[in-house]
Amino acid sequence: MYIDGVNLSHLVVNEPGMSYQSHTDINPCIEVLADYPINLTEGEGGEKLSVYRIPTGLEVQPGDIVCVPFMSQKLSGVAIRRLAKPPDDLPLEKIRYVEDVIQKKLFRDTYWNLMERVSQYYYAPLIQVIRTALPPGLLGKSQRRIRLTVKGAAVSTTVNNNVWLDSPLMRTVYHPYYHLVKLYLLNEIDKNNLIKILALLSFKSSVIKVTNKDANKILYILQQQAEGDYSFRYLQNQVQKAYPALRELMRRGLIESYLETPRQIQPKLEKVVTLVGSTFDTNLTNRQREVLEILRRRGGELLHSELLQSSNTSSSVLKALANKDYIIIEEREVLRAETGPEIRGDRAKSLTADQSHALARIQAIDGYAQVLLHGVTGSGKTEVYLQAIAPLLQKGKSALVLVPEIGLTPQLTDRFRARFGNKVSVYHSALSDGERYDTWRQMLTGEPQVVIGTRSAIFAPLPNLGLIILDEEHDSSFKQDTPIPTYHARTVAQWRAEIENCPLVLGSATPSLESWVNFTKDEISTHYLSLPERINSRPLPPIEIVDMRQELQAGNRSIFSRSLQAALNELQEKQQQGILFIHRRGHSTFVSCRSCGYVLECPHCDVSLAYHHTEDGAPQLLRCHYCNYARSHPQLCPDCASPYLKFFGSGTQRVAQELSRQFPQLKYIRFDSDTTRNKGAHRTLLTQFANGEAHLLVGTQMLTKGLDLPQVTLVGVVAADGLLHLSDYRASERAFQTLTQVAGRAGRGDDPGRVIIQTYNTEHEVIESVKHHDYHTFSAAELEQRQALNYPPYGRLILLRLSSLDPIQVQNTAQIIATALGTEDGFEILGPAPASILRVANRYRWQILIKFAPDDLPNLPDWEQVRSLCPAAVSLTIDVDPLNIM
Numbered sequence: 001m002y003i004d005g006v007n008l009s010h011l012v013v014n015e016p017g018m019s020y021q022s023h024t025d026i027n028p029c030i031e032v033l034a035d036y037p038i039n040l041t042e043g044e045g046g047e048k049l050s051v052y053r054i055p056t057g058l059e060v061q062p063g064d065i066v067c068v069p070f071m072s073q074k075l076s077g078v079a080i081r082r083l084a085k086p087p088d089d090l091p092l093e094k095i096r097y098v099e100d101v102i103q104k105k106l107f108r109d110t111y112w113n114l115m116e117r118v119s120q121y122y123y124a125p126l127i128q129v130i131r132t133a134l135p136p137g138l139l140g141k142s143q144r145r146i147r148l149t150v151k152g153a154a155v156s157t158t159v160n161n162n163v164w165l166d167s168p169l170m171r172t173v174y175h176p177y178y179h180l181v182k183l184y185l186l187n188e189i190d191k192n193n194l195i196k197i198l199a200l201l202s203f204k205s206s207v208i209k210v211t212n213k214d215a216n217k218i219l220y221i222l223q224q225q226a227e228g229d230y231s232f233r234y235l236q237n238q239v240q241k242a243y244p245a246l247r248e249l250m251r252r253g254l255i256e257s258y259l260e261t262p263r264q265i266q267p268k269l270e271k272v273v274t275l276v277g278s279t280f281d282t283n284l285t286n287r288q289r290e291v292l293e294i295l296r297r298r299g300g301e302l303l304h305s306e307l308l309q310s311s312n313t314s315s316s317v318l319k320a321l322a323n324k325d326y327i328i329i330e331e332r333e334v335l336r337a338e339t340g341p342e343i344r345g346d347r348a349k350s351l352t353a354d355q356s357h358a359l360a361r362i363q364a365i366d367g368y369a370q371v372l373l374h375g376v377t378g379s380g381k382t383e384v385y386l387q388a389i390a391p392l393l394q395k396g397k398s399a400l401v402l403v404p405e406i407g408l409t410p411q412l413t414d415r416f417r418a419r420f421g422n423k424v425s426v427y428h429s430a431l432s433d434g435e436r437y438d439t440w441r442q443m444l445t446g447e448p449q450v451v452i453g454t455r456s457a458i459f460a461p462l463p464n465l466g467l468i469i470l471d472e473e474h475d476s477s478f479k480q481d482t483p484i485p486t487y488h489a490r491t492v493a494q495w496r497a498e499i500e501n502c503p504l505v506l507g508s509a510t511p512s513l514e515s516w517v518n519f520t521k522d523e524i525s526t527h528y529l530s531l532p533e534r535i536n537s538r539p540l541p542p543i544e545i546v547d548m549r550q551e552l553q554a555g556n557r558s559i560f561s562r563s564l565q566a567a568l569n570e571l572q573e574k575q576q577q578g579i580l581f582i583h584r585r586g587h588s589t590f591v592s593c594r595s596c597g598y599v600l601e602c603p604h605c606d607v608s609l610a611y612h613h614t615e616d617g618a619p620q621l622l623r624c625h626y627c628n629y630a631r632s633h634p635q636l637c638p639d640c641a642s643p644y645l646k647f648f649g650s651g652t653q654r655v656a657q658e659l660s661r662q663f664p665q666l667k668y669i670r671f672d673s674d675t676t677r678n679k680g681a682h683r684t685l686l687t688q689f690a691n692g693e694a695h696l697l698v699g700t701q702m703l704t705k706g707l708d709l710p711q712v713t714l715v716g717v718v719a720a721d722g723l724l725h726l727s728d729y730r731a732s733e734r735a736f737q738t739l740t741q742v743a744g745r746a747g748r749g750d751d752p753g754r755v756i757i758q759t760y761n762t763e764h765e766v767i768e769s770v771k772h773h774d775y776h777t778f779s780a781a782e783l784e785q786r787q788a789l790n791y792p793p794y795g796r797l798i799l800l801r802l803s804s805l806d807p808i809q810v811q812n813t814a815q816i817i818a819t820a821l822g823t824e825d826g827f828e829i830l831g832p833a834p835a836s837i838l839r840v841a842n843r844y845r846w847q848i849l850i851k852f853a854p855d856d857l858p859n860l861p862d863w864e865q866v867r868s869l870c871p872a873a874v875s876l877t878i879d880v881d882p883l884n885i886m
């Protein structure tokens with residue numbers, strides 16, 4: 001990483017034996033990489049190091065997170081390098097002091113190396129990588145904001161004449177002319193007079209006019225907000241040429257810009273009462289004696305609030321006791337963390353031969369190596385992970401376990417907690433900021449522990465890492481599409497394991513083709529470990545493929561084939577349980593008018609709105625899946641006022657309706673994004689199902705991931721076709737993985753399972769391979785195609801995503817960039833092409849795909865040059881190794 005021409009990797013960090021701390025330094029300074037906001041006066045925010053002085057008495061070391069002054073604000077940043085004296089070209093009095101150290105010793109050498117590698121590979125500024133790695137709020141979220149001046153508040157915008165008078169801003173008592181506005185509101189003076197008075201008062205001339213269309217719009221937007229205040233970024237997204245317009249408004253004194261002070265997340269403190277001494281003097285009241293007695297009985301230490309409650313007393317009583325030195329009241333930090341329910345402990349299972357073999361191979365690794373644990377569904381991969389981790393903890397080391405989506409797999413965390421108790425913590429984005437902050441800091445302590453988390457947990461700052469595990473390594477949620485860095489947790493895990501010199505285990509029943517090729521290219525690698533059988537030699541469930549065309553020919557118009565209907569009937573007779581899987585895109589969910597054909601669309605995106613209905617009695621909503629716009633379901637067609645609106649509802653909903661109609665006695669639980677919105681809903685629904693409260697679990701993709709329910713004997717895939725026809729070179733791979741995983745939920749217990757897949761494409765090669773549980777044939781055929789077309793894992797891809805409010809400008813920019821790239825060789829350029837949904841949240845999107853051989857890296861374009869071709873109104877994201885090309 002080069003910053004201002006300096007290669008950072010030589011500067012960093014904490015090199016042992018360095019004597020910078022020497023007390024003879026007269027004016028010690030430190031270089032800081034701060035979290036600068038985008039600077040309005042310079043356009044783009046750059047990445048540069050700034051020098052600060054270290055005040056006497058404050059210990060500042062490279063790798064610390066510090067708080068520094070910047071203009072009139074405070075920012076946080078990472079201390080990079082100590083200087084024994086200030087740089088020669090910088091007069092001492094110009095250098096400001098570091099204010100404080102927020103977090104000591106965050107970045108060790110190894111951690112810093114990781115940050116740099118991510119930054120280089122994904123072409124993302126280092127500070128962006130650091131921001132991704134840290135819990136939210138640790139670096140202050142300092143942002144540039146724009147607010148109206150009094151003068152600006154009084155300008156009448158032509159967007160809506162004189163709207164300013166009705167703007168909330170004018171009605172706040174904080175407004176300097178509120179007394180005048182109030183007169184107007186009370187009808188004491190009329191509007192025209194008020195305008196004249198205000199004009200006289202504030203500008204001593206006639207009413208100010210803003211003629212520039214964009215400037216006018218900015219004023220209007222600001223005036224609509226109660227405090228007349230928005231972030232610079234927000235305004236930039238609302239108005240096409242925001243930047244010159246803002247400058248004009250600022251020059252005319254109608255708005256001002258300022259930096260918001262960072263809001264640090266504070267550790268949570270609670271008052272604790274501790275009993276000191278055990279003899280109680282006679283000078284105590286009965287009440288006081290009682291309180292002390294309760295405290296003693298409860299072990300001599302209680303939370304202040306708890307003691308107040310259980311002794312039913314007031315804080316003045318406690319204070320009096322503290323004054324008499326019977327108790328100590330002090331603030332102590334409490335850690336916020338997700339704890340999960342109480343779980344009964346369990347012991348290590350005795351392993352099958354295959355499991356033992358795999359475990360032995362993993363444990364024989366000394367230092368860094370990658371292992372692919374390829375085990376069919378239900379082969380006991382998790383048990384191998386658990387037993388690989390146990391001895392590490394004993395040796396004082398920690399383990400990191402990455403999973404696709406933690407909310408969906410409460411079962412998995414439970415299994416880890418049952419084995420390792422409170423040594424397990426979870427880390428993912430659904431935690432509150434406070435919980436994330438505390439969990440994260442708790443990792444820094446170096447206590448041996450197991451962290452289970454999603455994608456971003458690959459940056460968990462565990463100092464003594466002994467093992468990294470990626471479960472379901474094929475899952476695409478390990479890849480971040482946006483914002484930058486567009487990292488893949490598997491790739492980062494490879495670097496991290498290498499840097500920390502520990503093993504990395506990739507586990508899957510359906511390995512990604514990348515991993516498959518990687519581990520099988522040289523003969524059979526010793527690090528390819530296979531669990532080809534289920535536990536107790538249970539068979540994989542037989543898979544029946546049903547041709548839905550034949551069903552139709554035979555006169556069956558139901559969405560359930562005759563075979564699936566029979567299976568559902570049997571389920572009820574035998575009191576067994578089943579899962580019905582619906583692919584999200586498998587059914588249309590839009591609402592259209594039967595009379596005129598009008599389709600309800602999102603006003604901001606080029607897509608139709610999807611119908612959502614969570615339960616009886618809940619409001620019927622139409623929602624945009626791209627920008628989250630929502631509206632209520634209209635009674636009448638907005639176009640022709642016909643009452644005959646037709647909708648299908650989400651796939652699960654439609655299937656649920658059909659179930660109630662055809663199998664009224666079958667109880668089902670819907671498990672999809674509508675029914676699992678609330679925190680803890682996944683767990684609740686799965687527990688209900690596990691307790692036998694329903695025959696069927698009906699749901700989407702969420703069902704495919706790691707569910708281990710022994711009583712499930714039937715899995716039905718209602719329509720596989722939606723999966724087969726995605727316009728993406730990875731569609732087949734994804735379809736094979738999803739279908740294999742969902743099929744793998746059946747027959748995991750004593751009763752044998754069966755799977756029924758309904759499709760209109762019985763001959764599709766994916767369907768063929770899934771039917772025979774044949775990963776090898778599938779991957780061989782798929783890899784052949786990839787190789788022929790130079791797609792990953794044989795070629796590499798970089799996707800340039802461009803977007804703008806201006807449809808012409810973004811198209812032109814895409815064309816210019818593609819042309820410029822076309823003059824270089826070493827790579828192939830596909831596009832520019834509009835994204836498959838051109839407009840999302842009012843932004844028009846184009847993309848350019850760059851394809852090259854893995855070893856051609858040195859020939860890649862200069863991204864700074866590419867960026868310079870991009871005007872300010874067009875944003876460019878470089879997605880390295882993209883997974884979603886749509």
Ligand SMILES: Nc1ncnc2c1ncn2[C@@H]1O[C@H](COP(=O)(O)OP(=O)(O)OP(=O)(O)O)[C@@H](O)[C@H]1O
Pocket residue numbers: 349350351352355375376377378379380381382383508509535705706707708744748
């Ligand atoms: N050695 C063993 N003896 C007995 N039972 C075992 C053993 N190993 C694992 N099991 C049990 O077998 C079941 C399946 O194991 P597990 O869920 O780990 O499989 P998996 O390979 O992770 O499956 P999937 O990839 O389908 O999620 C679990 O209920 C687990 O407790």
Ligand SMILES: [Zn+2]
Pocket residue numbers: 593594595596597598637638639640641642
């Ligand atoms: Zn209509």
Ligand SMILES: [Zn+2]
Pocket residue numbers: 602603604605624625626627628629840841
């Ligand atoms: Zn939308």
